[in-house]
Amino acid sequence: MKTDVAYVLSVDKDVILEICSGLKDKTDKLNVVYLGSEEELSQLKCGANNLYFGELGEYIAEDYVTAIAQKIKGDDSALVFGGNNVKDRAVLAALSALLKSNLLTNVSSIEKDGEELVFSRVVYGGLAEQKTKFVSNYGLVTTSPGLFELIDLGDNDNIEKLEVAEKSAIKFIEKAEKQEKTVNLVAAERIVDVGRGLSAEEDLGLINELAAKIDAAVACSRPVAENDKWLPVSNYLGITGTTVKPELIITVGVSGQVQHMGGINKSKTIVAINKDANAPIFEHCDFGIVGDLYKIVPKLIEKL
Amino acid sequence: MDIITCCKVVRDDELIKVNDKQELIIDEVPWKISAYDLNAIEVGKKLAEKLEGKMQVLTLGSPEALNGTKIQKDILSRGPAELNMVVGEGYEQLDSISTAWYLAQAITTFENVDLVLCGVGSGDFYNQTVGTQMGTFLNWPNIDNVVEIEIDESASKAIVKRALEDSTETYEIPLPAVITVSSEIIEPSVPTMKEIMRAGRKPVNLLDLNAESLEQTTEVIEIVVPDQTDRRKEIIEGDGEEEIDQLIEFLKKELV
Ligand SMILES: Cc1cc2nc3c(=O)[nH]c(=O)nc-3n(C[C@H](O)[C@H](O)[C@H](O)COP(=O)(O)OP(=O)(O)OC[C@H]3O[C@@H](n4cnc5c(N)ncnc54)[C@H](O)[C@@H]3O)c2cc1C
Numbered sequence: 001m002k003t004d005v006a007y008v009l010s011v012d013k014d015v016i017l018e019i020c021s022g023l024k025d026k027t028d029k030l031n032v033v034y035l036g037s038e039e040e041l042s043q044l045k046c047g048a049n050n051l052y053f054g055e056l057g058e059y060i061a062e063d064y065v066t067a068i069a070q071k072i073k074g075d076d077s078a079l080v081f082g083g084n085n086v087k088d089r090a091v092l093a094a095l096s097a098l099l100k101s102n103l104l105t106n107v108s109s110i111e112k113d114g115e116e117l118v119f120s121r122v123v124y125g126g127l128a129e130q131k132t133k134f135v136s137n138y139g140l141v142t143t144s145p146g147l148f149e150l151i152d153l154g155d156n157d158n159i160e161k162l163e164v165a166e167k168s169a170i171k172f173i174e175k176a177e178k179q180e181k182t183v184n185l186v187a188a189e190r191i192v193d194v195g196r197g198l199s200a201e202e203d204l205g206l207i208n209e210l211a212a213k214i215d216a217a218v219a220c221s222r223p224v225a226e227n228d229k230w231l232p233v234s235n236y237l238g239i240t241g242t243t244v245k246p247e248l249i250i251t252v253g254v255s256g257q258v259q260h261m262g263g264i265n266k267s268k269t270i271v272a273i274n275k276d277a278n279a280p281i282f283e284h285c286d287f288g289i290v291g292d293l294y295k296i297v298p299k300l301i302e303k304l
Numbered sequence: 305m306d307i308i309t310c311c312k313v314v315r316d317d318e319l320i321k322v323n324d325k326q327e328l329i330i331d332e333v334p335w336k337i338s339a340y341d342l343n344a345i346e347v348g349k350k351l352a353e354k355l356e357g358k359m360q361v362l363t364l365g366s367p368e369a370l371n372g373t374k375i376q377k378d379i380l381s382r383g384p385a386e387l388n389m390v391v392g393e394g395y396e397q398l399d400s401i402s403t404a405w406y407l408a409q410a411i412t413t414f415e416n417v418d419l420v421l422c423g424v425g426s427g428d429f430y431n432q433t434v435g436t437q438m439g440t441f442l443n444w445p446n447i448d449n450v451v452e453i454e455i456d457e458s459a460s461k462a463i464v465k466r467a468l469e470d471s472t473e474t475y476e477i478p479l480p481a482v483i484t485v486s487s488e489i490i491e492p493s494v495p496t497m498k499e500i501m502r503a504g505r506k507p508v509n510l511l512d513l514n515a516e517s518l519e520q521t522t523e524v525i526e527i528v529v530p531d532q533t534d535r536r537k538e539i540i541e542g543d544g545e546e547e548i549d550q551l552i553e554f555l556k557k558e559l560v
């Protein structure tokens with residue numbers, strides 16, 4: 001992978017360290033744009049030629065977009081990388097319009113084909129991967145988390161404070177931390193994965209009991225988190241949620257649509273409980289039982 | 305209050321199949337409204353009702369996708385007063401930046417717009433960027449992943465809540481603006497019989513943009529279908545004692 005000039009932009013210092021690790025020795029000029037708090041700056045040893053820093057607080061990330069675009073345009077060509085979190089993606093999307101160049105989001109692999117870089121991203125809900133290359137001077141990419149392994153990067157040559165060139169019309173009012181318990185699903189060896197087959201929030205008790213019995217974490221499908229709001233959004237599995245690869249996953253009342261399967265199909269063993277014999281999940285499981293979860297789960301709790 | 309909701313028409317993802325040569329079979333697959341644009345349409349409908357305004361839908365796609373009356377009526381039964389279409393060969397395959405470019409040009413053809421709504425991501429490509437790119441082209445304030453919108457009576461500004469990974473932030477945003485809503489914001493409702501009947505009488509407008517196209521900046525090399533893990537697929541039917549015991553047998557072996 002070779003690119004003459006690269007920009008790595010994020011509001012998250014871990015994202016910057018990860019992407020810089022992936023780019024080290026693969027670019028002639030590494031520029032980093034960090035939008036965040038000044039205190040974290042000392043932790044950003046990213047081996048950059050230039051580290052540009054925009055302080056957030058009085059300003060929001062969007063306020064820096066014009067200034068960053070001016071910096072990038074100072075180079076005749078460049079690849080601009082960011083994380084696939086909400087804020088990075090929005091800043092890169094705005095930059096892509098200012099640079100009139102496409103942005104490839106949630107890129108899951110980067111390969112080299114001769115002198116060219118080929119970027120892959122998932123399309124059609126996880127059914128396929130689209131491989132794309134840039135044919136322009138500027139290209140923008142957000143990478144999915146964990147794409148690169150962390151290495152030691154060393155000091156930066158030059159640190160410069162970014163000044164706001166054109167303030168956005170949006171005014172920040174307040175921030176509220178989400179009050180959710182986060183579970184580490186990625187590290188879980190066993191998972192009970194619940195879907196819309198569950199009829200009421202109280203019945204989550206049943207699911208939790210089963211999970212406790214077999215020492216498993218509880219996860220869910222996107223609508224259980226987003227529409228029912230029964231579990232935190234960070235608990236849903238799938239192509240747009242978390243990808244897991246446990247030894248065992250028991251899906252309960254999950255239909256098994258492609259977007260969900262994309263997050264669990266690396267599991268070693270998939271067990272499905274669903275009352276509809278035609279549910280797609282039965283095409284993608286190791287063991288399936290066609291039946292009512294309300295009859296099956298209590299028995300599992302009793303007998304396992 | 306004039307609201308335009310951007311809505312994409314996509315292939316029905318549940319009906320796309322893979323053949324034995326690991327290729328997508330997509331050409332005959334029917335079209336549907338991109339799932340999360342239903343949420344955006346619902347938000348637009350509710351806001352228009354509350355503020356006594358008008359909501360219209362704007363869509364860009366190929367003739368094949370948009371020219372059917374079935375899909376047009378489906379969109380129109382969900383609340384918009386009018387359907388506006390930008391039609392061009394292969395348009396639903398356009399990359400995010402070109403899509404946003406044309407949509408921005410289309411927005412400027414309307415006499416009065418206070419608010420443009422987008423969905424969280426298109427069902428086929430899920431770029432999650434078209435709203436922000438369009439807003440930037442229009443040079444309008446814009447914000448994405450919004451889970452709550454409140455608009456003042458004079459329609460001069462909106463107070464929005466935006467969901468981030470570990471927090472929620474509140475912003476004030478002057479109108480006109482582009483707001484991309486999260487799919488959490490509201491559940492789409494099912495059209496009533498009356499709405500379905502009325503849909504056929506609502507205007508469908510073909511927008512003629514005469515717009516220059518953007519220079520192509522990416523090239524798709526190929527679309528590949530990743531290998532599937534082979535599964536054992538032991539399926540048993542029934543939730544009686546015997547079947548559940550079989551499941552327990554299986555699980556016990558897995559749990560050692
Ligand atoms: C762009 C895009 C991205 C998406 N990303 C994701 C994603 O990352 N993750 C995700 O999960 N979804 C995602 N979705 C949504 C996805 O398409 C499905 O809608 C969703 O996964 C369905 O969730 P479900 O299986 O819980 O619900 P349903 O599809 O409603 O299935 C419920 C199942 O429960 C069964 N059932 C009902 N009652 C019982 C009972 N008593 N006992 C046993 N079984 C019962 C039913 O037979 C049914 O099969 C995405 C969609 C789009 C368009």
Ligand SMILES: Nc1ncnc2c1ncn2[C@@H]1O[C@H](COP(=O)(O)O)[C@@H](O)[C@H]1O
Nearest residue numbers: 310311364422423425426431432433434
């Ligand atoms: N072809 C299109 N026609 C109308 N709206 C679109 C189109 N493509 C994308 N959008 C809008 O932009 C949102 C985000 O799309 P995307 O960035 O492709 O994930 C969608 O939810 C729609 O609201």
